[in-house]
Amino acid sequence: MNYTTKEISNITNSTLIGEENLQVKTIHFDSRNIFSSIEAAFIAINSEKNTGEKYIRSAVDKGIKIIISENKLAGFPEVTWIIVENAIRFLQQLAHYHLRQFSLKTIGITGSNGKTVVKEWLYQSVFDQFITVKSPKSFNSQIGLPLSLLQINNKHELGIFEVGISKPSEMEILEEIFSPEIGVLTHIGAAHSSNFISEDQLIEEKIKLFQHSKVIIFNGDHHEVSEKLNQKYADKKHISFGLKISNDVHFENDWATKTEPLVVNFCGELITIPIQQRDEATLSNALCTISLLKELGIGTEIIIEKINNLKSVEMRLESVTGLRDNLIINDSYNLDLDSLKIAYHFINEYNKPQKSLILTDFVEGKNSEKLYHDVAELTNRQKFHQIFLIGTEITQYHDLFNDETITFKNTDELIKSHVLNQIENQLILLKGARKFEIERVKTYLELQKHDTILEIKLNAILHNINVHKSVLKPETKMMAMVKAYSYGLGGYEIAEFLQHHHIDYLGVAYADEGVDLRKNGISTPIMVMNPEQHSYNIIIDYKLEPEIYSFRVLELFTAELKQKGIQKKYPIHIKLETGMHRLGFKSNEVDNLIQLLNTLDVKVASIFSHLATSDIEDEKNYTLGQITEFTAMSDRLIAGLGYQPLRHLLNSSGIVNFSEHQFDMVRIGIGMIGISSNAAIKSKLQNAVTFKSVISQISNISAGDSVGYSRNYKAEVSTRIATLPVGYADGIPRLIGNGVGTVGIRGNLYSIVGNVCMDMMMVDLKNENQIVEGEEVIIFNSQPSLEEFADYCKTIPYEVLTSISRRVKRIYVKN
Numbered sequence: 001m002n003y004t005t006k007e008i009s010n011i012t013n014s015t016l017i018g019e020e021n022l023q024v025k026t027i028h029f030d031s032r033n034i035f036s037s038i039e040a041a042f043i044a045i046n047s048e049k050n051t052g053e054k055y056i057r058s059a060v061d062k063g064i065k066i067i068i069s070e071n072k073l074a075g076f077p078e079v080t081w082i083i084v085e086n087a088i089r090f091l092q093q094l095a096h097y098h099l100r101q102f103s104l105k106t107i108g109i110t111g112s113n114g115k116t117v118v119k120e121w122l123y124q125s126v127f128d129q130f131i132t133v134k135s136p137k138s139f140n141s142q143i144g145l146p147l148s149l150l151q152i153n154n155k156h157e158l159g160i161f162e163v164g165i166s167k168p169s170e171m172e173i174l175e176e177i178f179s180p181e182i183g184v185l186t187h188i189g190a191a192h193s194s195n196f197i198s199e200d201q202l203i204e205e206k207i208k209l210f211q212h213s214k215v216i217i218f219n220g221d222h223h224e225v226s227e228k229l230n231q232k233y234a235d236k237k238h239i240s241f242g243l244k245i246s247n248d249v250h251f252e253n254d255w256a257t258k259t260e261p262l263v264v265n266f267c268g269e270l271i272t273i274p275i276q277q278r279d280e281a282t283l284s285n286a287l288c289t290i291s292l293l294k295e296l297g298i299g300t301e302i303i304i305e306k307i308n309n310l311k312s313v314e315m316r317l318e319s320v321t322g323l324r325d326n327l328i329i330n331d332s333y334n335l336d337l338d339s340l341k342i343a344y345h346f347i348n349e350y351n352k353p354q355k356s357l358i359l360t361d362f363v364e365g366k367n368s369e370k371l372y373h374d375v376a377e378l379t380n381r382q383k384f385h386q387i388f389l390i391g392t393e394i395t396q397y398h399d400l401f402n403d404e405t406i407t408f409k410n411t412d413e414l415i416k417s418h419v420l421n422q423i424e425n426q427l428i429l430l431k432g433a434r435k436f437e438i439e440r441v442k443t444y445l446e447l448q449k450h451d452t453i454l455e456i457k458l459n460a461i462l463h464n465i466n467v468h469k470s471v472l473k474p475e476t477k478m479m480a481m482v483k484a485y486s487y488g489l490g491g492y493e494i495a496e497f498l499q500h501h502h503i504d505y506l507g508v509a510y511a512d513e514g515v516d517l518r519k520n521g522i523s524t525p526i527m528v529m530n531p532e533q534h535s536y537n538i539i540i541d542y543k544l545e546p547e548i549y550s551f552r553v554l555e556l557f558t559a560e561l562k563q564k565g566i567q568k569k570y571p572i573h574i575k576l577e578t579g580m581h582r583l584g585f586k587s588n589e590v591d592n593l594i595q596l597l598n599t600l601d602v603k604v605a606s607i608f609s610h611l612a613t614s615d616i617e618d619e620k621n622y623t624l625g626q627i628t629e630f631t632a633m634s635d636r637l638i639a640g641l642g643y644q645p646l647r648h649l650l651n652s653s654g655i656v657n658f659s660e661h662q663f664d665m666v667r668i669g670i671g672m673i674g675i676s677s678n679a680a681i682k683s684k685l686q687n688a689v690t691f692k693s694v695i696s697q698i699s700n701i702s703a704g705d706s707v708g709y710s711r712n713y714k715a716e717v718s719t720r721i722a723t724l725p726v727g728y729a730d731g732i733p734r735l736i737g738n739g740v741g742t743v744g745i746r747g748n749l750y751s752i753v754g755n756v757c758m759d760m761m762m763v764d765l766k767n768e769n770q771i772v773e774g775e776e777v778i779i780f781n782s783q784p785s786l787e788e789f790a791d792y793c794k795t796i797p798y799e800v801l802t803s804i805s806r807r808v809k810r811i812y813v814k815n
C-alpha cells in the first residue's frame with residue numbers, strides 16, 4: 001500500500017490530526033516487531049484482553065510518527081493521529097478500498113485445517129509463473145486478512161489469501177472486504193470451536209466466503225459440505241477433491257500402499273505424481289493444490305515437477321531419532337480428535353515393537369467429558385506400552401485409559417521426573433496442544449542427535465539491527481547482508497525473519513543463494529554481488545538484481561535481457577571502485593558508463609561502493625577519502641542518468657563509525673550478530689550466536705598418559721579428561737588444540753588438550769569433580785566469546801562463523 005495520511009483519512013472516514021502528506025506504506029500492530037519506522041504507521045488495536053494504546057509509547061520511541069487509534073493520547077507532540085471509531089473496522093475498510101484498486105486474480109482459502117499448507121504449496125508452485133502475493137504465515141483473521149490484502153501492489157497478478165473465522169458472523173464481514181474469484185474449502189474438522197452451535201452452522205458460515213466466487217474447489221469427502229454447496233451455489237463451477245472416488249479429483253489407486261506411485265484422477269485425466277508421505281491430511285492437501293494448479297491453467301508436466309519439489313510446511317508429523325534407539329514422532333502442531341486419528345494412523349506405519357504416548361489437555365471444546373471419552377476410546381485401540389498424560393483436565397480422566405497411565409500437572413513435571421529415561425527402543429508419540437510446549441520433551445528425548453548445535457537468537461538479531469538503526473536517520477534504508485548462508489547462520493531462516501521485519505533489501509554473494517531464498521518465499525528485493533555469467537538466466541528468472549561492476553558484466557547481462565525479451569527496465573546495482581581495489585567502475589570510466597546506461601533497458605536501482613577500513617581508527621583518513629571519492633563519482637553518475645538511484649556505502653562498522661555519511665541506505669552484516677568495532681555500540685549489542693556441545697565421556701587418566709593422536713599431550717599429574725563430539729570437520733580449526741583454545745563449562749574455561757580430531761576433541765577438566773557426562777559445553781558465546789574464539793583461531797569472527805560446517809544443526813530461538 002502507499003497512501004498519504006490525508007488519503008487514508010478520506011478512504012476510511014476518520015479524523016486526521018496532524019500532517020496531511022505523510023506517506024504510509026506499512027501498518028504495524030505489534031510494537032515489539034517494529035523494525036523500520038519509515039513510511040510506517042502504528043495501529044493501536046484494543047481487544048478484550050488488551051488495550052493497544054498501551055503500546056503507543058513504545059511505537060513512538062521506535063520512530064513511528066503516525067498513530068492510528070480510537071483515542072488521541074496526550075503527550076505526543078510530534079505524532080500525526082488518525083482517529084478511528086474502531087481500529088479493526090478501519091483496517092477492513094482500508095483493505096476493502098485497497099483491493100478494489102487492482103485487478104489481480106484472487107484465491108481465498110478457508111477450512112479448519114490445511115489452509116496454510118495449501119497456500120504455501122500453491123505459492124511454491126506458481127511464484128515463478130505469476131507475480132504472487134500471499135498471506136504472511138497464517139494471517140487470516142479479522143485483522144490478519146486486511147493486513148495481508150494491504151500488501152497488494154500493481155505488479156501482482158495473483159493473490160492467495162487465507163480466511164479464518166472463530167465465531168459466527170465473522171465470515172460475512174471478511175467476505176465483504178474480500179470476495180475471492182476462486183474459493184477453496186480445504187477441510188472441515190470434526191472438532192469445531194465452541195463458538196459454533198453445530199458443525200452445520202460452521203459449514204454454513206465458512207461457505208459464505210464463496211458468495212461472489214466463480215469457482216469453488218472443496219473437499220468433497222465431507223458429505224454435508226458437498227450437499228450445502230450444491231444447494232446454495234448450484235450455478236457456480238464446482239471442483240470436489242478428496243480421498244473418496246466420488247470426487248472430481250481423487251486417487252485412482254490405493255493411496256495407502258506405499259510401494260506404488262500415486263495416480264491422480266483429475267476429472268478423467270490420469271496424472272502420476274510422486275508423493276512419499278501418505279497420511280490423509282498430506283494427500284488431501286496435495287489433491288487440493290493440484291486442483292488449484294489445474295484451474296490456474298498450469299500444464300500437467302509442470303504440475304508433476306512442482307508437486308515433486310514441494311517442501312513440507314511446518315510438517316505436522318515430524319519423526320526424529322531419539323536417545324536409546326527410540327523414535328520420536330512429534331505432532332505438536334495442533335490437537336483435536338481428527339489430528340489424533342491421523343497421528344495414530346501414521347504411527348502404525350512404523351514397526352517398532354512398542355509404543356508410548358505423551359498426550360496433553362485438549363484446549364478447545366466445551367464438553368470435555370464426552371471429548372475425553374472419545375480420546376480414550378481411540379487411544380485404547382492402539383495398545384500403548386505407557387501413556388503419559390499432561391494437564392489438569394485430561395488427568396482427571398486417566399481411569400478411562402486401559403494401558404499403564406502416568407499423570408503430570410505440566411510438561412516440566414514430566415521432564416523432571418526422569419521417567420522418560422527408562423524408555424528404550426520404542427516409538428514415542430508426542431501429541432500436545434501448543435501451550436504445553438511439548439517440543440521441550442522432544443528436545444529432551446532427542447538430545448544426543450544434536451549434541452553440537454549452533455543456536456541463533458533471532459530477537460538478538462532484531463535488537464542489534466535496532467541498535468544500528470538508532471544512529472541512523474529514520475528514513476535511511478537498510479540492506480541486510482545474508483551472503484554465505486547468512487554468515488553461516490542459515491539460509492532462508494534468517495532472511496525470512498528479516499523480511500518479516502520489513503528489511504528493505506537483502507544482499508547475497510551468488511545467484512544460487514538468492515534463488516534459494518526466492519524458493520523459500522522471500523520476496524524482498526535481493527542484490528547479487530557476484531553475478532557469474534552462467535547465472536544471468538536464473539537471476540532474471542528469479543527477479544534477482546545483479547551488481548554490475550564492469551563494462552564486460554554490463555554488456556553480457558544486458559545481452560541476456562535482450563535474448564530473454566525483457567522489455568521493461570531491469571533493476572541493476574552499479575558498484576564503484578573507491579579504494580578497496582576489488583571490483584567496480586573506476587572514476588575515469590564514469591562518463592562512458594553514463595552513455596551506455598542511457599541506451600540500455602536497465603534501471604540503476606542503486607549506486608554503491610565498499611569501505612576497506614571502516615573498523616580501524618588509525619585509517620580514518622583513508623575511509624574519509626573513500627567517502628569523498630564515492631560522493632564525487634556518484635554525483636556525476638546521477639547527474640548523467642537524470643534520475644536518483646539509492647546510494648549506499650556503509651557496512652556495519654561504517655554505520656557506527658561514520659554515520660554522518662549514511663547516504664540513502666546502509667548494509668549491515670556482522671553487526672546483526674553482535675560484533676562491533678565501536679566499543680560504545682558493542683556494549684549495547686546482544687550476542688546472537690552460541691556454538692555448543694556436550695560432554696560425551698569423562699575419563700580419569702594418570703600422570704604420563706597421553707591423549708589423542710600423535711600423543712601430543714601427556715598428563716603431568718593425574719587428571720580428568722572430557723571428550724566432546726565436535727572436531728575440525730565441524731569447523732573447529734586444528735590449530736586451537738594443544739592448549740591454545742579453551743571451552744566454557746559451568747562458566748569456567750578449560751583447555752583443549754591434544755590434537756583436535758576430525759569429529760572429537762578433548763578438554764582437561766583438571767580436578768573439577770562436579771562436572772558430569774552429558775553436560776553442556778560452550779564453544780563460544782560469552783565465555784569464551786566469539787571474538788576470543790576467533791583469536792585462538794588466529795582469524796576474525798567472519799571466518800569462524802562461515803567455517804562452521806553444515807552438519808552442525810542450526811537452531812533458531814525467538815528469545
Ligand SMILES: *Cc1c(COP(=O)(O)O)cnc(C)c1O
Nearest residue numbers: 481610651652653667668669670
Ligand atoms: C559483506 C558485505 C557487507 C557487510 O559487511 P559487515 O562488515 O559484515 O557489516 C557490506 N557490503 C558489502 C559489499 C559486503 O560484501
